[in-house]
Structures are given as structure tokens and as C-alpha cells.
Amino acid sequence: MTLHLHDTATRTTPPLNPVREGAVSLYVCGPTTQGAPHLGHLRTFLAFDVLVRWLERGGREVTHIRNVTDIDDKILERSAEAGSAWWAWSLRFEREFQDVLDQVGNRRPTYEPRATGHVPEMIELMQRLIERGHAYADGNGSVYFDVSSLPTYGALTRQSLEAMQDAGEVPEPGKRDRRDFALWKAAKPTEPETASWDTPYGRGRPGWHLECSAMSRKYLGETFDIHAGGLDLRFPHHENEQAQSHAAGYGFARRWMHAGVLTVDGLKMGKSLDNFVTAARALAEHPTPAVRLALVSGHYRATVEYNATAMREAEVVWERFSATAHRAAEHLAGERLTAPDADLTGVELPADFIAALDDDLAVPEALAVIHHEQAALNSLLAEGGDHAAVAGGLGRLRAMLDVLGLDPLSAQWAGAADTGGADHAALDALIRAQLSARAAARAEKDWGRADALRDALSEAGIRIEDGPDGARWSLEQPAR
Numbered sequence: 001m002t003l004h005l006h007d008t009a010t011r012t013t014p015p016l017n018p019v020r021e022g023a024v025s026l027y028v029c030g031p032t033t034q035g036a037p038h039l040g041h042l043r044t045f046l047a048f049d050v051l052v053r054w055l056e057r058g059g060r061e062v063t064h065i066r067n068v069t070d071i072d073d074k075i076l077e078r079s080a081e082a083g084s085a086w087w088a089w090s091l092r093f094e095r096e097f098q099d100v101l102d103q104v105g106n107r108r109p110t111y112e113p114r115a116t117g118h119v120p121e122m123i124e125l126m127q128r129l130i131e132r133g134h135a136y137a138d139g140n141g142s143v144y145f146d147v148s149s150l151p152t153y154g155a156l157t158r159q160s161l162e163a164m165q166d167a168g169e170v171p172e173p174g175k176r177d178r179r180d181f182a183l184w185k186a187a188k189p190t191e192p193e194t195a196s197w198d199t200p201y202g203r204g205r206p207g208w209h210l211e212c213s214a215m216s217r218k219y220l221g222e223t224f225d226i227h228a229g230g231l232d233l234r235f236p237h238h239e240n241e242q243a244q245s246h247a248a249g250y251g252f253a254r255r256w257m258h259a260g261v262l263t264v265d266g267l268k269m270g271k272s273l274d275n276f277v278t279a280a281r282a283l284a285e286h287p288t289p290a291v292r293l294a295l296v297s298g299h300y301r302a303t304v305e306y307n308a309t310a311m312r313e314a315e316v317v318w319e320r321f322s323a324t325a326h327r328a329a330e331h332l333a334g335e336r337l338t339a340p341d342a343d344l345t346g347v348e349l350p351a352d353f354i355a356a357l358d359d360d361l362a363v364p365e366a367l368a369v370i371h372h373e374q375a376a377l378n379s380l381l382a383e384g385g386d387h388a389a390v391a392g393g394l395g396r397l398r399a400m401l402d403v404l405g406l407d408p409l410s411a412q413w414a415g416a417a418d419t420g421g422a423d424h425a426a427l428d429a430l431i432r433a434q435l436s437a438r439a440a441a442r443a444e445k446d447w448g449r450a451d452a453l454r455d456a457l458s459e460a461g462i463r464i465e466d467g468p469d470g471a472r473w474s475l476e477q478p479a480r
Helices: 039-057 073-082 086-103 115-131 210-220 231-247 279-285 288-296 308-331 351-358 363-382 387-403 422-443 447-459
Strands: 023-028 061-066 135-137 143-145 181-186 204-206 223-230 252-259 262-264 304-306 462-467 470-475
Touching (some): 039 061, 039 223, 039 252, 039 262, 061 210, 086 279, 115 210, 143 231, 181 231, 210 223, 210 231, 210 252, 279 288, 288 304, 304 308, 308 363, 308 387, 422 447, 422 470
Parallel strands (some): 023 061, 023 223, 262 304
Antiparallel strands (some): 143 181, 181 204, 462 470
């Protein structure tokens, strides 16, 4: 089956036919480094991490560019409030984003350009737009895009200029039309001198939209395959990116992909609602691979819900994937397939798994195949299956989970089952004490006490599996 991916612009799901055969060019809108990364950021970046992994699994060469917006109004405001240099404030959170993304196993992009490092490219693009009659300077250092000059403005989000008549901010001095947007913002006397650059139109700094058009062209060319980002960026950011790039005469993105929003306890996350969850908080409260699983297990275009029940389910599923993989690895002790750096690219994936991901990255359907494979592998292990059958099952399980960034035996997650945070460690210690007491009761042939201990654990949602090397525990799947 050919890979089909949804295009937000056309609202269709056509096959992927890249600009260059065998290669895919991808631009993902990255973080604005005004503050700490939150779960919404992780949801978006992990969704497209799965895309990159699936493209590479199919043998495609992926050029993945993800920008860093390291200067904007909020960065300047918050750094000033904190008494910090704006560039130091921005770098602090850029590093925090990178650390968190590394922690959850997000592959680093091919290149991660900063807006402030591409001012010459932005000036060149502004000049081109002015020369072509699509932008104008206000004479005071700002440059605006003239939306009325482009008949197709609004095409991405299917809006007409007439419908936008009453939208937007209060008209700024120098704007011809309230709907026009800033390509370049004049320097303000209240802002640091270091936060502005000289241009033919006066000293100032980039507008939000200009940077992405300039950087995507530099690193991916005038026409590239996929532009991706969070659903909340469709308007005005992505609409304006497309407008200025098309007005400049560039083909720009051939396909738009948008990740759905994240809700917390049924509501869109927001500080005013007291449900704002930082990435650091989520990773402190739950095993890291379980957080990743919770955020990638839904369809990338769907809304993802974060709450206590969803996280408990993710923890249970991760525990089971990990337990099965480790049991199989012990069964195959010494074989290359059990190594963290085992080459999984040659493992043949189940046809249903391939079909699911080729159908617009249908991760829920792909997970159903993974669960089926895991159950089959558990049955093989319970029956003392031969090495070839167990090796095949483990290889398929690992290879499929690897596409989701969740191979339990990978170097990324080595020991993750034992490092799931303080809560997990405490629970593990308590359960192991009960298992030791049960083992002692069985050794003394006190079957009544042994059964009572097992039943007590079962009632608490703890699943016990007896094996030749002793008892193992895992959390029961919560009832839906």
C-alpha cells in the first residue's frame, strides 16, 4: 500500500508523491522559547516524530527542519519582567525544550535553525515582496504584507477577505488595512538595542510569520513536501506563511499536516483554567515512556485527552509491553535480537500494521496489531515456545514499537520499567514484599495464606504471573 497523508489545505488524503523520489522534505513549526515546554508541545512534536520514523522505516531519506522562534513580543516581555537578557532567556528555554524532547525519545531534526540567525534571508524576502507589489514599508521601520494583493489569501483555512473584515487587532499606525500583517516590526525605544537589526526600511525585528518562509526556502527549497505543526497555528500563522511565500512566487508546501489539540480533564489546557501541565510535571508524575505512549496512541489529527485515567491506562499498557519484551529477551538470552542496538530494519512487519500506518498514520489501528502480537508472544512464552518462534515474535513486537519510539529493549528505554519515578519505585517495593511473603507461604505449603496474598494483590489491580524465575507483577488494565 502507498503512504497516504491528510492534507489540511484540500481536506483530502492523497498518496505522498515527494518532490524528489525516495526523499521527503519536512518543515515543522518549532517552539517559541518564551517559557517552559508543556504537554501541548510534546503532543505536536511526538506526532511528527512518528511520521519521521515511519518515513525512514520505509527507506525514505528525510530532511526534517524544525525552527526555533527565539525572538518575539512575549520573549521580550517575560525576559524584561525576570530581569534577564532576552537572548539568555530564550536560550534557557531552547535548551529545556531540547532536554525534554531527548527525554521522551523525540529524534532530533536534521537542522534546527533560529530566527535570529536568518535576518538576511528575511530581508531578501521582504524586498522581493515589495518589488512584486505584495508588501509595503510604513516609513517608520515596519513592513506589512498587503493581503488584498493576493487573490488566494485565506485559501488554507477557507476564509474570504470579506469574512475577515472585522477580525484582527486594532489597526496600527502605518497599516493600510487592519487585516494586513507585519513582516517586520520597527524597533521600540523600550526594547533592548540588541533585539533589533538594520534593514533598508529601518531598524527592527522579524514578525512571527516571515521567519518560517525564509528558513524553509533556505533549507528545503522553493517547493517542499510537507509543512506541519499544531492545529492552533493554521490561522493566522500558516495562512500568512503560505500567502507571503506564494506572493513571492514560490511553490512552498505541497501538503499541510496539523496535529490535534490536547485537553486536560476535558478542557483545553490554559493557565487561567488551572489545568496547565508542563512537560516537567508530567514526566515527574509518570514513567516517561508512558507519557510518550499516552500522547502518540491516538490519531495525530484527533484531540488527545490527558487525565488520571488515561495515564493509568498508558502505564498499564507500557508495563505489559515492557514485561513481554523482557521475558522474551530472557528466553532468548545471548541472542543478538535482544541487544538494545539490534538492527530492526530487516524485520518484516505485519501487513495490517503497515496498512494502518500507510493510512494517514492510523496509530490506534496499528496499536491493535501490536496488542495482538504481544498476546501471541505471551502465549508462546507460556508454552515454552522454541527459540525461532519467540525470536520472530519479539522481533516483530520490537520493530512495531520502535516506529512509535517505544521499543522497550532500546537504549532509550533501558531500565525504564525500573525508573518510573518515585511512585513506581515505592509500589514496586511494597509488592515485592508481598510476593516474598507469598513465596515463603508456598514454600511452607500454607496454600491458604499464599492464595489470600495473591487475591489481595489482584483486588488492588495487580496482576501476578508465576514463572520459573519467580513471580512477576504488572498493573491490570482498567475497565473502560
